Amino acid sequence: MARIPAYKELINTRLANTYGGWIYCEGCNKTIGYLCYVTYDLFRFDYRCKCGNCGSVHLVFERQSTEQTSSEQSLITIKNRLCCPEDKSPLATILEKNLASYKYEISCKTCNTKYQVE
Numbered sequence: 430m431a432r433i434p435a436y437k438e439l440i441n442t443r444l445a446n447t448y449g450g451w452i453y454c455e456g457c458n459k460t461i462g463y464l465c466y467v468t469y470d471l472f473r474f475d476y477r478c479k480c481g482n483c484g485s486v487h488l489v490f491e492r493q494s495t496e497q498t499s500s501e502q503s504l505i506t507i508k509n510r511l512c513c514p515e516d517k518s519p520l521a522t523i524l525e526k527n528l529a530s531y532k533y534e535i536s537c538k539t540c541n542t543k544y545q546v547e
């Protein structure tokens with residue numbers, strides 16, 4: 430089922446596919462992460478690449494349900510993929526070795542919970 434994003438903004442960053450896939454830094458063309466297509470409702474990623482480029486990704490889908498809860502919990506890592514601790518939905522991968530610094534916010538579509546890492 431096709432989903433329509435309510436908001437999409439990419440700064441100095443390239444996505445392999447329209448709403449997900451590999452994330453590339455436009456400064457050095459290196460892979461800096463991976464975003465799963467169908468499991469998130471919101472993804473906001475700000476980073477500074479080791480090449481010096483600063484960039485960001487901001488994608489938001491219309492939410493089906495109204496309430497979104499924020500969780501203090503951390504995402505869990507399963508096979509290099511950051512996953513929702515509630516339902517184990519795979520959400521994203523951040524390739525820390527290519528990044529000088531980063532922060533992100535991601536919400537899981539399945540349980541409507543938002544996770545934040547600064």
Ligand SMILES: [Zn+2]
Pocket residue numbers: 454455456457458459478479480481482
């Ligand atoms: Zn770079």
Ligand SMILES: [Zn+2]
Pocket residue numbers: 513514515516517518537538539540541542
């Ligand atoms: Zn979840």
